[in-house]
Amino acid sequence: MKGDASGPASDAVRVLPAAEVVRIRLGIAYDGTDFRGWSTQPGLRTVQGVLEEALGTLFRREGVAPRLTVAGRTDAGVHALGQVAHVDLPASALDGVTRPRRGDALRGLDAEPAAALLRRLTGILGASENDVVVTRATIAPRGFDARFSAVWRRYEYRIADAGALRDPLARHRTVWFPRELDVAAMDAAAGSLTGLHDFAAYCKPRVEATTIRTLQSYRWTRRSDGVLEASIQADAFCHSMVRALVGACVAVGEGRLDAGDPFALLEAAERTSAFKVMPAKGLVLTEVGYPPDGELAARAEQTRARRELLAAPVDDPSAWTT
Numbered sequence: 001m002k003g004d005a006s007g008p009a010s011d012a013v014r015v016l017p018a019a020e021v022v023r024i025r026l027g028i029a030y031d032g033t034d035f036r037g038w039s040t041q042p043g044l045r046t047v048q049g050v051l052e053e054a055l056g057t058l059f060r061r062e063g064v065a066p067r068l069t070v071a072g073r074t075d076a077g078v079h080a081l082g083q084v085a086h087v088d089l090p091a092s093a094l095d096g097v098t099r100p101r102r103g104d105a106l107r108g109l110d111a112e113p114a115a116a117l118l119r120r121l122t123g124i125l126g127a128s129e130n131d132v133v134v135t136r137a138t139i140a141p142r143g144f145d146a147r148f149s150a151v152w153r154r155y156e157y158r159i160a161d162a163g164a165l166r167d168p169l170a171r172h173r174t175v176w177f178p179r180e181l182d183v184a185a186m187d188a189a190a191g192s193l194t195g196l197h198d199f200a201a202y203c204k205p206r207v208e209a210t211t212i213r214t215l216q217s218y219r220w221t222r223r224s225d226g227v228l229e230a231s232i233q234a235d236a237f238c239h240s241m242v243r244a245l246v247g248a249c250v251a252v253g254e255g256r257l258d259a260g261d262p263f264a265l266l267e268a269a270e271r272t273s274a275f276k277v278m279p280a281k282g283l284v285l286t287e288v289g290y291p292p293d294g295e296l297a298a299r300a301e302q303t304r305a306r307r308e309l310l311a312a313p314v315d316d317p318s319a320w321t322t
Helices: 008-014 047-058 091-098 113-125 183-191 241-253 261-268 293-309
Strands: 021-030 068-070 079-090 132-139 152-160 195-198 212-222 228-234 283-289
Touching: 021 047, 021 091, 021 113, 047 068, 047 079, 047 113, 047 132, 079 091, 091 113, 113 132, 152 241, 183 212, 183 228, 183 241, 183 261, 212 241, 228 241, 241 261, 241 283
Parallel strands: 079 283
Antiparallel strands: 021 079, 021 132, 068 079, 152 228, 152 283, 195 212, 212 228
């Protein structure tokens, strides 16, 4: 809804009960090169730290220090185009921060609180040449949880081998590999790994955390510029799983492993040194999938219950992704 100079029409979208907590869904993109990952760490620059600092600046006068809940925590150097997070804000604080300013209506700026929040937050982060961008802000549907409501996470991984064009402009998100890789063999190996399995061979161990995941799809293709691109989707990923899966297929592509070996390693269900975990910079979180709005709460409840049954710690609810 666009604001107008008359006032009442734009004010109508701002009726928020003072005691209500409003959940905002955020879309986030970032270049992970200069971040030490997603999660806040003392003395280190992280995506969560930068965003929460900006939110803290925005809400300082309201006495609120917002905290983000993310769909998938990413490691140092990993990028994102389709990251999702949510933040819970007192309605009174949100109203105080996003109240229309003089001239907003004349400029045709949307008076809806989430749209106004996005403008204010972008102003603090920087509208251009910043390595983290909030791409979208909306009032979250009832029952939405960025972490627990998700039904899948999708990643891409790019490798420029000896047969590819090496684009220096893409060097921060593409791994350069010195030999030519057999993409058909890599794709065959990747396909053998899909399904519900214990991925212990492909996960960095975490105390009491489950390594059982459903790998919904895993494909390798060679793009028109020769760059190899993997598309990997699962209900969730355990720590280092994506880069380990990529490393196994690269070992197949260069002939160090046979196409059937990654599945044999999977069945062994224990960490292996048969391949190298690939560098973080080739990995991009492209999208997070959610069910229809009416199923969000049930999905979140189901995910929480499953994690409790599998004895995963509360701070490791399937959100590790790299």
